[in-house]
Amino acid sequence: MSVVLILHGLLVLAFTVRILLRDDLSPPGRLAWFVVLNLLPYFGSIIYFLFGEIDIGNKANQRHAEIFTEIKTKAAHLMGKPQSTDSLIKRVYRPAFQYASSINGFYTLGGNSAHLMPDSDTTLTRMIDDIDAATEHVHVLYYIWLNDCTGTELAEALIRAARRGVICRAMADGLGSRAFIKSSTWQRMQDAGVEVAVALPFYNVLRVILASRFDLRNHRKITVIDGRITYCGSQNSADPEFLIKEKYGPWIDIMLRFEGPVVAQNQLLFISDWMQATGQSLDAIALPKQSVEPLAEGFPAQVMGVGPTERRGATPHLFATLFACAEHSLILTTPYFVPDATVLEALCAAAYRGVKVTLIYPRKNDSWIVAAASRSYYHKLLDAGCLIYEHREGLLHAKTLTVDGQVSLIGSSNLDLRSFDLNYENNIVLQDSSITAAIEARQQQYLEGSEPVLLSEVLAWRYYRRVWNNVIATIGPVL
Structure with missing residues (x-):
């Protein structure tokens, strides 16, 4: 018994000391x-071993630094x-x-245009048309790629493009797209000449666990065609019905x-992931010698990638910086809202100083946590x-932020700890009143299908419900 107690004490002590030694852990996370x-x-102890540290491994970190050094040296003009x-x-x-520029080194570029897709079906149709018209290359990356109508049609378009000589590169996350990667469709893509790669592969579970956290995922959704067109937003390569979680559907993206x-910045972000997954150098991927000509009436925008x-x-x-910039209004949609103190206090501060927040x-979430x-x-809010x-x-899956009818941010990032720390994400931030108005109109559609949450209702929640919510939030950094 004494030996067991000693081992018990040493185990708790060892992990406690490790937690105290970590300067990167927030006080709530440490608690x-x-x-x-x-x-x-x-x-x-087991959970901490598997999930406690946000570390992709020294080799991956070193490779990432090498990749962006090469990109900044050879593609600075983009x-x-x-x-x-x-x-x-x-x-x-x-x-x-x-601030966005300080993350990857992508700076604001003028002369851009954008069109808000009416719905998921139209997005797929337009994307397929663009791929069918491609003459040079097509690059796609998705966190979730399903073998459903959307996933199959995208794959077939890539197969057609590859067979006519277009360079096609396709990436999918090793966990989110694990079934598709094993499918005959994935194999047919390779047979047709599509170059494929798996982001954060999950083939050797033991090696993944020992080298890094196995739940670090590539959550990006990137499509680039001929270096002229890119799609950015929340939609995976999957039908809105999202059959793997059908009871929560449709997914609203x-x-x-x-x-x-x-577009070139999104291209470079894709290329950085491709180089990480394949070990290729930038020289193996043809880059344009000059950037696309800015459009005369275009707006300024820039890409930011995190991970x-x-x-x-x-x-x-x-x-938090975007919230602090707001003068009149900010509208935020996200399916997953588990903010850290920085985001929570910035939202409250904006509301306190008179900004309409x-x-x-979504009322029904696919994650009870x-x-x-x-x-x-x-x-508090x-x-x-x-x-x-x-x-x-359905599940409102759109990730949008509009500020003062002037600035918009759209992409793959949720307002939760997973997007903040564990996932690779891609977003575009832009300044344009017309595009922001279009996104705000879509946000208004979401509002029309929503119910307001009143303070009186929250205060009337039963004690056990409030206790449950607060317990889950307290251990949120662990979950």
């Missing part, structure tokens, strides 16, 4: 781990210039664009089709004057 390790020491922000962006919004110089090999806290810092979440944690913040709405039908 959450202390709670779990002391209440469930053996289970907690990344933009630091001084462009001052001439293209209104003074009040410059801090957000300047949003996508923008971009043209202009910003476990980038600076910690980049996403919450960017969102509107937050739209996220649903409970999200609602633990309702009281409503107290500050934020307006909260829950969308009734």
Whole structure:
């Protein structure tokens, strides 16, 4: 018995010391781990070993640094210039664009255009048409690629393009698209000449666990055609019905089709992932010698990519900076809302200083953990004057932010700890009143299908529900 107690004490002590030695862990995160390790020491130790540290491995970190050094050396003409922000962006919004530039080195580029896709079906049709018209190359990357109508049609378009001599490169996340990667469709793509790669492969589970956290995922959704067209938004290569989670469907997504110089930045982000997954050098991928000609009436925009090999806290810092720039209004839609203190306080601060803050979440969430944690913040947000709405039908999967009818951010990032720390994400931030108005009109459609959440309702929640929500939020950094 004494030996068991000694081993028990050493186990808890070892993990406790490790947690105390970590400078990258927030106080709430450190506290959450202390709670779990002391209440469930053996289970907690296993969970910490598997999920406790956000580390993709030294080799991957070194490779990432090498890739971006090569990109910045050989493709600087496609990344933009630091001084462009001052001439293209209104003074009040410059801090957000300047902060975004500090993440990957992508600077604001003028002369872009975008079109908001009406729905998921139209997005697929337009994307297939663009791929069928491609003459040089097509690059696609998806977190979830299903062997359904959407996934198969996209694969068939790539097969057609490859057979007529277009260079096609396709990537899918090793976990999110695991069934598709094993499918005959994936094999047919390779047989037709499509170059394929798996982002964060999951083939050798033991090696993945020992080298890094196995739940680090590539959550990006990138499509680039001929370096002239790119799609950015929340839609995976999957039908809206999303049959693997059918009871939560339909998935309600949003996508923008971009043209202009910003396409090259999304191309470079894809290439960085491709180089990481395949080991290829930039020389093996033909890059344009000059950027796309800016459109005369185009707007300024820039790409930002985040992930476990980038600076910690980049996403919450960017969102907090955008919130701080707002003068009149900000509207946010996200399916997963588990903010850190930076984002939560920035939202409340905006509301307190008179900004109309509107937050739209799905009423029915495919993650019970996220649903409970999200609602633990309702009281604080409503107290500050934020307006909260829950969308009734399907799962509102669109990730959008509009500020003052002038600035928009769209992409793959959710407002949760997974997007902040664990996932590779891609977004585009832009300044344009017409595109922002189009996104706001879509947000208004979401509002029309939503119910407001009132402070009186939240205060009337039964005690056990409030306790449950707060417990889940407290151990959120662990989950």
